Amino acid sequence: MEIPASTVSTCLPLAHRLRRAALVALLLGLWAPAKIVWEQRIAHEQDVLRYGGAPMTLHLRDQLGQGLTIGVLSGMRSVVADFVWLSVTTSWMTEDWWQMGAEINLCTALQPRAPVFWDMGGWHLAWNASIAAMEDHTQPNPLRRLKASRFWIDRGRDIYLRGIENNPTNWQLWRDTALLYDQRLKDFRTAAYYYQKASEQPNAPIYLERFSAIMYNKVHANDDLSAYVAWKALWERLTPEERQMKQHEGDRIEKEIRGLEQKLSIPKEKRVFPN
Amino acid sequence: MISALYRILTIGRNTLTEAVRQKVLNVLLIFSIVLVGCSVLVSQLATPGLDSAGLFDAQIKFVKDFGCGAIGLFGFFIALLSTAQLIPQELHNRTIYTILAKPVRRSEFLLGKFLGVVLLLALCVALMSLAFAATLYWQELQGLQATKAAYTADPHWQSNPVVVNLYNHDVASIHQQTRDPQIIEAILLIFAKLIMTSAIALLISTFATSSIFTIVTTFMIYLIGHMEGTARAFWLANGAHVSLWQSGLVGFVSLLIPDMNSFTIVDEILAGNKVPWSHAFNLLGYADVYLIVLLAVSIVIFDYREI
Numbered sequence: 013m014e015i016p017a018s019t020v021s022t023c024l025p026l027a028h029r030l031r032r033a034a035l036v037a038l039l040l041g042l043w044a045p046a047k048i049v050w051e052q053r054i055a056h057e058q059d060v061l062r063y064g065g066a067p068m069t070l071h072l073r074d075q076l077g078q079g080l081t082i083g084v085l086s087g088m089r090s091v092v093a094d095f096v097w098l099s100v101t102t103s104w105m106t107e108d109w110w111q112m113g114a115e116i117n118l119c120t121a122l123q124p125r126a127p128v129f130w131d132m133g134g135w136h137l138a139w140n141a142s143i144a145a146m147e148d149h150t151q152p153n154p155l156r157r158l159k160a161s162r163f164w165i166d167r168g169r170d171i172y173l174r175g176i177e178n179n180p181t182n183w184q185l186w187r188d189t190a191l192l193y194d195q196r197l198k199d200f201r202t203a204a205y206y207y208q209k210a211s212e213q214p215n216a217p218i219y220l221e222r223f224s225a226i227m228y229n230k231v232h233a234n235d236d237l238s239a240y241v242a243w244k245a246l247w248e249r250l251t252p253e254e255r256q257m258k259q260h261e262g263d264r265i266e267k268e269i270r271g272l273e274q275k276l277s278i279p280k281e282k283r284v285f286p287n
Numbered sequence: 288m289i290s291a292l293y294r295i296l297t298i299g300r301n302t303l304t305e306a307v308r309q310k311v312l313n314v315l316l317i318f319s320i321v322l323v324g325c326s327v328l329v330s331q332l333a334t335p336g337l338d339s340a341g342l343f344d345a346q347i348k349f350v351k352d353f354g355c356g357a358i359g360l361f362g363f364f365i366a367l368l369s370t371a372q373l374i375p376q377e378l379h380n381r382t383i384y385t386i387l388a389k390p391v392r393r394s395e396f397l398l399g400k401f402l403g404v405v406l407l408l409a410l411c412v413a414l415m416s417l418a419f420a421a422t423l424y425w426q427e428l429q430g431l432q433a434t435k436a437a438y439t440a441d442p443h444w445q446s447n448p449v450v451v452n453l454y455n456h457d458v459a460s461i462h463q464q465t466r467d468p469q470i471i472e473a474i475l476l477i478f479a480k481l482i483m484t485s486a487i488a489l490l491i492s493t494f495a496t497s498s499i500f501t502i503v504t505t506f507m508i509y510l511i512g513h514m515e516g517t518a519r520a521f522w523l524a525n526g527a528h529v530s531l532w533q534s535g536l537v538g539f540v541s542l543l544i545p546d547m548n549s550f551t552i553v554d555e556i557l558a559g560n561k562v563p564w565s566h567a568f569n570l571l572g573y574a575d576v577y578l579i580v581l582l583a584v585s586i587v588i589f590d591y592r593e594i
Contacts, residue, residue, distance in 0.1 A: 032591040036584050043580045044542040048519065050573055051546045055516060057566055063555045067517070087480075087513050087547060090554040091356040094349050098332055126558040128344045132334075215463075217456040219449055258448035 062178070063125065075118050084122070093122040097129065100136070109141040113167060120174065127182045130175025134185075138168020138192050165196050186210035187220060190227075200230040204242065218260060221246055225268065240272040244284055294391055295399040302403020303410075306369050315368070316411055319361030320418040326353030327422055343430040347464045350426045351557040354419040355473055358412060359553075362481040363509070365411050366404065370488035371501040373400045374589075383594065394586040397489070401582065404485050412478050427465040434458060464559060472567045473556040479574040480550040484509055486581040487545070493589040512547030515540055545577050 073081045076092065083092040096119050103112035116133035123129060142164035151157050172189040179185055190206030193199045204227035211220035225246055228239030247255070247265050255262035266285065273283045280286045306312055330349035377383035377400075386396060438444050438454045445451060488505040495501045511518075519541040526534045549570055556562050 028591055032587060035587045039580060039584050039587065040543065043576075047545075047577070048523075048541060050576075051516070051519060051549070052523075054546070054549050054566075054569060054573060055520075057569065058549065058552065061555075061562070061566065063552055063560070063562075085510055085513050087359070087551045088356055089551055090352040090557060094329075094333070094352050097345070097349075098329075101333060123554065123558060125555055125560050126348065128348050128558075132345060218452060261449065 072118075072121065075114075089122055090126070093119050093126065093129070096122065100133070104136055104140060107144055109137075109144065109164065112136060112141070116171065120171070120178075124178040127175065127179050127185055130171055130179070131184055131188055134168045134171040134175065134188055134192070136168075137171060138165045138196055142168065142196065165192070168192060168196075181213050183210045183213035183216035183220070186213060187216075190223065194227060194230075200227040201235070201238070203227045204231075204238070208242075221249075222261060222265070225265075229268075236272055236276055240269070240276055240278075243268045243272065247284060291392070291395055294395050295402055298386070298391075298396060298399025299402030299406060302373070302400050303406045306403065306407045307410075309369075312365055312369060312407070312411075315361055315365050316414065319357050319411075319415050322357040322361070323354045323415055323418040324422055326350045326357070327426060329353055330426065343426075343433075343461055344464065347423075347426055347430070347461070348558065350422055351464075351470070352554075354422055355470075355477060355553060355557055358415045358419065358474065359477050359480070361415065362408060362412055362477065363484055366408055366481045366485040367488055367502055367505055369407055370401075370404050370485045371492055371498045371505065373404065373489065374492045375495075375498045375501075378594070387594070393590050393592075397493070397586055397589050398582065401486070401489055404489075405482055408478065408481050408485065412474065412481070416474050423465050423470075427461060430461040430465075431458060434461065467556075467559070469556045469562065472562065472564065473553045476550050476553050476556075476567060476570060479571050480547065483545055483547075483574050483577060483581075486578050486585070490581050490585045490588070493585045493592060508544060509547060511540060512544050513551075514548070515544045515546045516548045518544075519546070546573075549573070 076084065076096075080092045080095065083089075083095075096115055100112055100115045100119065103109070103115060116129070116136065119126075119129045120133060142161040145160035145164055146157050148157060148160070151160070169189065169192055172185055172192060175182070175185045176189065186206050187210040190203045190210055193203035193206060204224045207220055207223035207227060210216055211224065225239055225242035228235050228242050231238070243265055247262075247269060250260055250262065250265075254260050255265075269284050272278075273285065327350060330346040330353070333345045333349045374383075377386075383396070387393065434454070434457050438450065441450075444454070484505065487508055488501055491504050491508075492498075492501045495504070518537040522534065522537040522541045526538060552562055552566070552570065
């Protein structure tokens with residue numbers, strides 16, 4: 013009778029060792045190709061779904077330092093990004109804008125699919141840094157202050173645009189960009205475009221629908237025709253039930269359209285409200 | 288078959304009981320729960336003084352990241368320490384001889400031990416997840432209170448439908464982030480990764496002569512596993528164009544080391560991005576098959592091991 017392997021407790025003969033090695037090699041040899049194929053499929057799926065941050069390069073490693081690099085390599089990328097964000101907050105409070113800009117770039121490189129970094133990063137640069145530059149009275153020349161302020165606005169806009177590139181369905185980033193064009197750059201026509209895009213994204217709040225048209229009302233050249241087209245499009249997009257709902261402000265939309273039809277002398281047969 | 292399962296279950300239960308009695312693991316568990324709770328404090332540092340501005344997205348993200356990070360990190364330590372000493376401790380205490388002298392196969396012994404570790408990890412992850420859920424709930428309450436306070440500053444706010452709509456949207460946004468069912472998906476993936484780590488440690492401990500060797504080697508494999516994707520991509524793209532030793536090294540890593548980095552998809556879930564369940568199941572399936580292979584190799588090695 014053969015002695016079962018489980019009860020063997022004496023020194024193993026060479027044949028047993030070889031048999032063990034052969035079995036292990038066979039198991040791993042069968043698994044390895046399947047493993048590669050499976051992993052490639054998973055990686056492809058993750059690429060399609062646009063997951064993952066910037067690859068770990070020497071440049072990124074130098075920016076992070078040794079400790080945080082090990083954190084990233086241990087699968088703690090989000091925690092490391094959060095730690096870097098704490099430095100952003102510190103830089104913001106000490107008004108070290110250049111440092112803050114570099115740290116925001118680092119955070120967004122680590123987690124490009126975390127909209128909150130783009131959202132707050134853009135706000136820090138386009139609002140906090142630019143306003144601080146405008147109010148920097150150590151610079152006596154107001155034009156230089158204006159130039160510095162504009163520089164930070166552009167950096168903030170860059171953050172928002174890159175954020176949209178990475179998170180195209182995030183309504184907040186579209187809204188943030190619209191807000192920047194509206195409030196900081198006074199470019200209402202571009203703001204209208206971004207508000208329109210924001211309102212088209214999933215989970216966007218209803219009020220954004222009207223903002224695009226409101227922006228055309230604010231255009232300096234009195235672009236009433238564009239405003240009329242925008243208000244009309246919004247009215248036609250709403251169902252009769254939605255027009256009655258308070259949050260859609262149907263009465264306001266109607267008032268705007270009536271006013272513009274009058275102002276633009278739209279022929280009665282082409283008016284939304286002929287009466 | 289049934290009796291074998293019964294023996295595996297018995298060994299598993301005993302392993303769990305022994306592990307629960309270990310002070311080191313209990314201390315680790317307590318620390319992890321404290322750390323999960325402390326994530327709220329860290330989140331306050333992210334947006335100091337900005338509560339009233341409704342900037343809760345960053346705070347909730349921090350709580351989720353640090354909570355799940357703590358579950359992953361301490362779970363890793365618990366998996367590593369509890370598995371690394373399974374076989375060496377049995378050998379040191381000589382209890383393995385008593386067990387194997389009974390009608391218990393080595394494979395049953397090994398699977399029973401592994402089952403015990405899995406149960407321990409399930410218990411620890413469940414406890415840490417409870418602490419995490421409580422922390423998240425607390426963060427949600429803070430967010431809702433501050434949001435309401437910000438809106439009720441204007442006594443006539445409820446008469447303005449636009450403001451009411453904004454308030455409802457803000458509340459829904461906080462709920463969406465804190466009650467995201469995808470968090471369950473994230474915890475499942477963390478658990479799968481921990482079990483894989485544990486299986487690697489078990490495999491190494493079947494031929495290692497000390498716990499330290501098992502711990503260090505598993506830790507290295509865990510780290511290398513996070514770079515396996517890079518090695519694989521390099522090997523598949525450049526394997527034929529580089530020197531033999533380079534190709535051999537990255538090929539070895541690609542063929543044998545599990546891809547741990549795929550599980551960092553958890554970060555995407557916590558950032559609020561939709562990760563389809565089909566993808567999560569794909570990863571869980573990969574982990575399961577890897578687990579079976581690791582256990583099979585462990586059994587083969589342990590079956591022939593001289594004790």
